[in-house]
Amino acid sequence: MPTVSDRGRIMPDSPIRKLGPLAEKAKEMGRKVYHLNIGQPDLPTPPEALNAIKNIDRTILEYSPSEGIRSFREKLAKYYHKFDIDVTADDIIITTGGSEAVTFAFMSCLDPGDEIIVPEPAYANYEAFAIVAGAKIKSVISDIEDGFALPPVEEFEKLITPKTKGIMICNPNNPTGYLYTQEEMNKIRDLVKKYDLYLFSDEVYREFCYTGAPYISAFHLEDIEQNVVLIDSVSKRYSECGLRIGALITKNKEVKQNVMKFCQARLSAPLIGQIAAEASLDADKSYMLNNYNEYVNRRKFLIDGLNRIDGVYSPIPMGAFYTVARLPVDNADKFCAWMLSDFEYENQTLFLAPASGFYTVPNSGIDQVRIAYVLKKEDLAVCLKILEEALIVYPGSKVRVQASTVAGA
Amino acid sequence: MPTVSDRGRIMPDSPIRKLGPLAEKAKEMGRKVYHLNIGQPDLPTPPEALNAIKNIDRTILEYSPSEGIRSFREKLAKYYHKFDIDVTADDIIITTGGSEAVTFAFMSCLDPGDEIIVPEPAYANYEAFAIVAGAKIKSVISDIEDGFALPPVEEFEKLITPKTKGIMICNPNNPTGYLYTQEEMNKIRDLVKKYDLYLFSDEVYREFCYTGAPYISAFHLEDIEQNVVLIDSVSKRYSECGLRIGALITKNKEVKQNVMKFCQARLSAPLIGQIAAEASLDADKSYMLNNYNEYVNRRKFLIDGLNRIDGVYSPIPMGAFYTVARLPVDNADKFCAWMLSDFEYENQTLFLAPASGFYTVPNSGIDQVRIAYVLKKEDLAVCLKILEEALIVYPGSKVRVQASTVAGA
Numbered sequence: 171m172p173t174v175s176d177r178g179r180i181m182p183d184s185p186i187r188k189l190g191p192l193a194e195k196a197k198e199m200g201r202k203v204y205h206l207n208i209g210q211p212d213l214p215t216p217p218e219a220l221n222a223i224k225n226i227d228r229t230i231l232e233y234s235p236s237e238g239i240r241s242f243r244e245k246l247a248k249y250y251h252k253f254d255i256d257v258t259a260d261d262i263i264i265t266t267g268g269s270e271a272v273t274f275a276f277m278s279c280l281d282p283g284d285e286i287i288v289p290e291p292a293y294a295n296y297e298a299f300a301i302v303a304g305a306k307i308k309s310v311i312s313d314i315e316d317g318f319a320l321p322p323v324e325e326f327e328k329l330i331t332p333k334t335k336g337i338m339i340c341n342p343n344n345p346t347g348y349l350y351t352q353e354e355m356n357k358i359r360d361l362v363k364k365y366d367l368y369l370f371s372d373e374v375y376r377e378f379c380y381t382g383a384p385y386i387s388a389f390h391l392e393d394i395e396q397n398v399v400l401i402d403s404v405s406k407r408y409s410e411c412g413l414r415i416g417a418l419i420t421k422n423k424e425v426k427q428n429v430m431k432f433c434q435a436r437l438s439a440p441l442i443g444q445i446a447a448e449a450s451l452d453a454d455k456s457y458m459l460n461n462y463n464e465y466v467n468r469r470k471f472l473i474d475g476l477n478r479i480d481g482v483y484s485p486i487p488m489g490a491f492y493t494v495a496r497l498p499v500d501n502a503d504k505f506c507a508w509m510l511s512d513f514e515y516e517n518q519t520l521f522l523a524p525a526s527g528f529y530t531v532p533n534s535g536i537d538q539v540r541i542a543y544v545l546k547k548e549d550l551a552v553c554l555k556i557l558e559e560a561l562i563v564y565p566g567s568k569v570r571v572q573a574s575t576v577a578g579a
Numbered sequence: 580m581p582t583v584s585d586r587g588r589i590m591p592d593s594p595i596r597k598l599g600p601l602a603e604k605a606k607e608m609g610r611k612v613y614h615l616n617i618g619q620p621d622l623p624t625p626p627e628a629l630n631a632i633k634n635i636d637r638t639i640l641e642y643s644p645s646e647g648i649r650s651f652r653e654k655l656a657k658y659y660h661k662f663d664i665d666v667t668a669d670d671i672i673i674t675t676g677g678s679e680a681v682t683f684a685f686m687s688c689l690d691p692g693d694e695i696i697v698p699e700p701a702y703a704n705y706e707a708f709a710i711v712a713g714a715k716i717k718s719v720i721s722d723i724e725d726g727f728a729l730p731p732v733e734e735f736e737k738l739i740t741p742k743t744k745g746i747m748i749c750n751p752n753n754p755t756g757y758l759y760t761q762e763e764m765n766k767i768r769d770l771v772k773k774y775d776l777y778l779f780s781d782e783v784y785r786e787f788c789y790t791g792a793p794y795i796s797a798f799h800l801e802d803i804e805q806n807v808v809l810i811d812s813v814s815k816r817y818s819e820c821g822l823r824i825g826a827l828i829t830k831n832k833e834v835k836q837n838v839m840k841f842c843q844a845r846l847s848a849p850l851i852g853q854i855a856a857e858a859s860l861d862a863d864k865s866y867m868l869n870n871y872n873e874y875v876n877r878r879k880f881l882i883d884g885l886n887r888i889d890g891v892y893s894p895i896p897m898g899a900f901y902t903v904a905r906l907p908v909d910n911a912d913k914f915c916a917w918m919l920s921d922f923e924y925e926n927q928t929l930f931l932a933p934a935s936g937f938y939t940v941p942n943s944g945i946d947q948v949r950i951a952y953v954l955k956k957e958d959l960a961v962c963l964k965i966l967e968e969a970l971i972v973y974p975g976s977k978v979r980v981q982a983s984t985v986a987g988a
Binding site: 181 | 580581583584585586587588590591592593595596597599617619620621622623624628629632633634635637638639640641642643644645675676678679682686687688689690691693704707708711712713744745775776777805806818819820821822823831833834836837838840841843844845846847848849850851852855
């Protein structure tokens with residue numbers, strides 16, 4: 171048998187999906203599994219999108235242009251204008267999900283051996299896409315004690331080498347829910363300008379900012395317009411992850427030219443997805459507001475609930491719909507697997523994402539999990555109860571150890 | 580401005596799509612452009628697929644499993660059984676088009692510097708996907724005079740080095756329409772076995788074989804089951820290129836494990852596309868037969884017509900819906916561009932794909948074009964007329980030169 175690629179071998183399993191088989195087994199045993207592992211909202215897709223799909227009056231489902239359907243790109247440009255992001259349809263390339271946007275950004279800007287600096291914990295698949303491009307992630311660790319604020323600029327500068335080509339951020343942040351401040355974004359801007367780096371900015375959660383603090387887009391930063399590659403997706407905004415529609419936005423003509431080659435090679439993004447995503451831009455204001463309010467409530471309820479559990483700590487996320495919490499466990503990877511394979515509370519259990527997979531530095535976030543608040547409050551209440559019970563009986567629980575120490579005293 | 584990637588820079592423009600802007604300009608000038616450049620059939624998508632889309636009764640368009648929807652994979656396995664391809668749902672991974680299947684096959688099996696041997700002319704994007712994976716294509720040239728039959732095995736063996744990891748074929752072939760014989764497939768099998776290579780086999784055109792000769796799948800070959808990675812797509816079979824649904828099929832567990840990592844990183848293939856593609860498998864027999872008969876007629880009409888034009892030669896394709904024809908021109912790249920920018924016949928023109936882009940060896944196929952017979956007979960008749968007229972007035976035409984020589988004599 172021929173050998174498989176090293177690239178594939180070194181590619182980490184997705185921390186979001188790798189425990190999937192255990193979850194399947196739990197379900198086969200008749201257990202209800204609450205999915206807090208994945209950013210799959212339970213909120214409805216806008217009726218505008220569903221109707222667009224139902225009313226498709228084509229007889230042939232053809233390729234669309236490699237850069238995406240023009241009318242959709244024009245409408246997207248108008249959408250960005252509402253956030254003071256000054257782009258035109260020509261700056262926007264439609265991709266097969268935000269995933270493809272990140273992949274094509276890396277493929278177009280980075281060569282094997284090139285380095286990018288990423289504040290961690292970070293969306294796990296950035297690492298996967300960097301491996302695909304042969305690029306290396308150098309990470310600066312943000313601290314749960316600081317609520318995962320941007321690490322000091324000096325930490326970034328220490329990592330800069332002749333191979334450094336860019337900085338990748340996610341704002342509002344997945345997995346931490348952190349929202350970068352104007353001051354922090356200015357610091358990033360200064361670094362980008364000083365070292366002439368790319369700024370890859372994943373802003374798919376822009377609609378979900380909860381503290382009144384402004385959302386600062388990379389395109390709001392002065393003098394680095396040519397350096398910015400913005401990543402977007404309709405998946406989370408409109409609860410339509412299954413469409414696989416994202417966008418890559420750049421004003422840099424050379425980057426665009428490179429990206430288009432990758433786009434042409436894969437022919438086109440999904441047609442029906444583009445039609446539905448375009449229609450989603452007409453979603454009623456009340457649709458967006460209802461979803462927003464729902465997340466506001468869930469966030470408050472979840473974070474309060476987490477911090478009330480013995481030994482658990484979650485900073486207060488300012489955006490997106492995730493939090494990274496610290497659990498009183500020896501090892502969150504083991505704990506998450508154990509919850510699926512060995513634990514049940516009233517025949518229910520939880521699927522959480524171990525946070526270790528959101529760090530590239532070994533042994534980071536070892537007692538942390540990412541929790542997506544994508545379920546309704548009543549479900550989150552059950553989830554909190556399950557977590558609390560699990561932490562009492564889990565063999566590697568520090569709560570349990572403390573409890574038995576007390577009992578033994 | 581930071582530099583863009585060399586990978587992107589060396590990536591060739593798609594020969595199928597690079598003249599697109601010229602075609603757009605011609606259309607803006609009010610010209611009708613016949614698209615024979617791209618394998619976008621004008622035949623209808625099965626009503627089963629369109630109805631499945633119209634009847635989607637979900638309120639949330641969620642992610643699907645990274646390996647694809649189970650019921651679809653099971654139904655696909657049954658479809659393959661009809662072609663004596665003995666696979667199960669577990670051997671099948673659903674991808675975002677055949678494009679992603681090839682990309683993931685290369686990413687999972689090849690490391691930078693690894694080599695694969697490809698008989699050329701070949702589907703142009705294989706080269707693009709090889710560049711994505713950092714792999715090198717070594718090509719054996721098949722000859723238009725032999726109808727693009729498989730080059731002698733010795734030609735392959737000459738290219739084998741310690742870096743050679745696989746052979747990539749397309750059968751029935753895009754762009755040539757060639758269908759490999761049992762004898763040729765056995766030779767490929769022997770090579771694969773002797774050198775323990777991967778056999779990447781793109782078989783998306785299996786439904787379109789016109790000569791009564793059997794379609795031999797890579798999975799029909801003995802003793803190399805673990806070496807085969809089969810590429811498939813519903814795009815051409817059901818005229819649903821816009822869905823972006825393909826499949827990668829392997830019985831090699833290690834390959835599958837690697838592929839799944841890339842699948843998980845991009846989360847999932849398009850949901851609606853999978854639903855529609857699954858429904859397409861129920862397409863009525865008469866649907867498939869009508870399409871088949873349509874291509875049979877177009878093929879006869881087109882090839883006859885081409886060979887009647889002064890100086891034009893096309894072998895008779897045995898499958899798929901393309902042919903590579905030789906034109907009496909100095910340079911087919913120039914000719915194809917000229918047809919779009921400078922020529923019109925009764926305010927109409929043709930978009931053909933220069934064949935040079937289907938070769939990685941420079942100066943190959945310089946007077947060849949790929950023609951997709953994806954338009955109805957009446958349109959093809961107009962196309963033939965346009966081509967004939969164009970060849971008379973094109974400045975680099977050998978017909979014209981001969982004609983004026985005669986005139987001058």
